[in-house]
Amino acid sequence: MFCFCMEETKRDDEDMTVVNYTIINDYESTETEDIKTKSHRQIQHTEHNTAGRNCYRLTAVCAVLMCILLMTAVTVLWVKYNILSREQDQLEQERSALHHVLLNFGWRVFKQNIYYISTEKKNWTESRQHCIKRGADLVIIYSTEEQEFVSKYSNGTRAWIGLTDTDTEGTFKWVDGSPLTTDFWWNGEPNDYKQREDCVITGHAKAKSNISTWADYPCNLLLAGICEIKIFN
Helix, strand or coil: CHHHHHHHHHHHHHHHHHHHHHHHHHHHHHHHHHHHHHHHHHHHHHHHHHHHHHHHHHHHHHHHHHHHHHHHHHHHHHHHHHHHHHHHHHHHHHHHHHHHHHHHCCEEEECCEEEEECCCCECHHHHHHHHHCCCCEECCCCCHHHHHHHHHHHCCCCEEEEEECCCCCCCCEECCCCECCCCCECCCCCCCHHHCCCEEEECCCCCCCCCCCEEEECCCCCEEEEEEEECCC
16 A cells, blocks of 8 residues: 555656646747747847938938039039129120220121211212121111111211112112111102112201101212121121
8 A cells, every 4th residue: 555655656746747847848938939039029120220220321321412412513503603704794895895996997886786887978889889898788777776876877967778679660678688668768758750769878858856867869879878787687
């Protein structure tokens, strides 16, 4: 009877040992999994922090590059502005000097064109040739403002302009072949007096408040001529 009890006790101890071993193994397994989970979380957290830092660095680099590009663009524009300003100032100085030279030679500037009244009296054809030799032609007048300028510049002097109906009587054309669209005829003009007036002058009559002073004259009369150089056609 005693031996049986001892045997039972021994078996119980073995069972407890197995149970304890199982519990220990379970605990160790659970602890190992917790450690792995914790380590995995730490790795994920580290990776997240690294990605965040990388994103921040990339954003900072982009911002710096944008600032550099902006400053470069501003610098380039400022340099170009200064260059253009200097060129414009130089152009104005050259234009002023050229204007002064032209004035000394009797030429006058109106808008984009240059004008000159010949001092030698010639017929219409010779007056035109005189202008052409100087890189100009007899004046073509397209507007009221230009006629006002010509009238003031010529000061009432009778002078040839680049208008004629030599090719077809009554059909006046400018020396460049363009038709007459705006005219400033004196009262009763043109009249083709004795059927021999085919060339046009300005300054036919002196009128302080009237710029309409054109008239057709015989082309062989000796008069002054108004030359014009068109800078921009």
